[in-house]
Amino acid sequence: MLYDAAIIGSGPAGVSAALNLRIHDKRFIWIGKKTLSDKLSRAERVSNYPGFTDVPGAELNAAFLRQVQAMGIEITEAMVNSIMPMGDRYALMAGPDFYEARTLILTTGVNQSGGLEGEADYVGRGISYCATCDGGLYRGRTVAVLCGNARFEHEAAFLAGLAGKLYFFPYYKNPGVAGENVIAPASRPVAVEGDARVTGLRLNTGESLPVDGVFCLRDAIALNTLLPGLATEDGHIVVDRAMATNLPGVFAAGDCTGRPYQYAKAVGEGNVAAHSVIDYLG
Numbered sequence: 648m649l650y651d652a653a654i655i656g657s658g659p660a661g662v663s664a665a666l667n668l669r670i671h672d673k674r675f676i677w678i679g680k681k682t683l684s685d686k687l688s689r690a691e692r693v694s695n696y697p698g699f700t701d702v703p704g705a706e707l708n709a710a711f712l713r714q715v716q717a718m719g720i721e722i723t724e725a726m727v728n729s730i731m732p733m734g735d736r737y738a739l740m741a742g743p744d745f746y747e748a749r750t751l752i753l754t755t756g757v758n759q760s761g762g763l764e765g766e767a768d769y770v771g772r773g774i775s776y777c778a779t780c781d782g783g784l785y786r787g788r789t790v791a792v793l794c795g796n797a798r799f800e801h802e803a804a805f806l807a808g809l810a811g812k813l814y815f816f817p818y819y820k821n822p823g824v825a826g827e828n829v830i831a832p833a834s835r836p837v838a839v840e841g842d843a844r845v846t847g848l849r850l851n852t853g854e855s856l857p858v859d860g861v862f863c864l865r866d867a868i869a870l871n872t873l874l875p876g877l878a879t880e881d882g883h884i885v886v887d888r889a890m891a892t893n894l895p896g897v898f899a900a901g902d903c904t905g906r907p908y909q910y911a912k913a914v915g916e917g918n919v920a921a922h923s924v925i926d927y928l929g
């Protein structure tokens with residue numbers, strides 16, 4: 648199916664965009680998390696969001712979720728790994744699934760854990776964001792998994808079942824991936840090393856760790872690797888007042904467009920982006 652729009656990301660910016668597209672009867676797919684945003688649900692207390700006084704983030708998240716459900720809006724639980732322009736539409740890969748949309752609203756937030764030096768240069772040449780899609784290429788080989796969130800552990804476990812050796816780098820407490828072929832180094836990767844393909848990781852100890860592939864399982868993917876040609880500045884998407892990016896039919900909202908990183912800004916920009924999509928579709 649060709650959608651009118653695809654919203655990528657389910658934080659406050661994505662919520663606001665989705666509500667407005669639904670009210671205007673647009674056919675859209677919304678890819679993110681069914682539980683919306685970890686950043687919102689983890690905030691201890693929010694004091695600067697109109698209508699709520701000192702509300703725990705989890706409560707605000709639950710209020711957003713109730714509204715989304717009351718309007719019958721579906722969230723497709725997945726990570727978009729790559730987006731390709733295809734003439735009058737965009738093709739999105741989310742794990743093994745493929746979607747097409749005439750317009751995009753990027754509401755991916757900011758990835759505070761950041762990418763590795765050299766990571767963008769090796770996408771498709773040893774750097775992967777999807778265990779299901781690329782795991783089979785590394786059967787019996789040595790891979791590293793950079794796991795940003797415990798919810799990706801099933802993907803790491805799947806890779807451990809395929810790989811000869813797996814170096815596991817969790818970026819959270821109490822990780823739960825183990826196995827005879829799983830090694831959890833005490834050091835941290837800082838850069839990708841390679842020639843035509845990835846050959847290893849440089850660690851913060853200065854050592855090189857030889858690997859055949861690196862799986863980066865994070866809550867967000869670096870913007871310049873997600874959508875080639877998207878203009879960014881200082882790690883944020885460049886937008887105008889209509890939240891339009893440099894690419895036709897592509898709009899962005901929320902933290903991914905720049906500071907201040909605030910709920911009210913994200914919601915406002917999501918609203919503007921949705922209305923820009925509606926205008927663009929005509």
Ligand SMILES: Cc1cc2nc3c(=O)[nH]c(=O)nc-3n(C[C@H](O)[C@H](O)[C@H](O)COP(=O)(O)OP(=O)(O)OC[C@H]3O[C@@H](n4cnc5c(N)ncnc54)[C@H](O)[C@@H]3O)c2cc1C
Binds near residue numbers: 686911
């Ligand atoms: C602890 C904490 C407390 C905070 N307190 C406050 C506060 O009191 N007041 C305030 O105004 N702000 C606060 N903030 C900031 C606020 O959380 C952010 O400004 C806000 O969440 C931004 O919303 P967003 O929709 O742009 O992005 P996010 O909320 O970050 O949501 C982005 C979503 O997109 C998803 N995503 C990313 N990439 C992809 C992809 N490729 N495919 C599919 N999904 C993807 C992510 O998983 C995430 O669910 C706080 C932040 C933190 C961390």
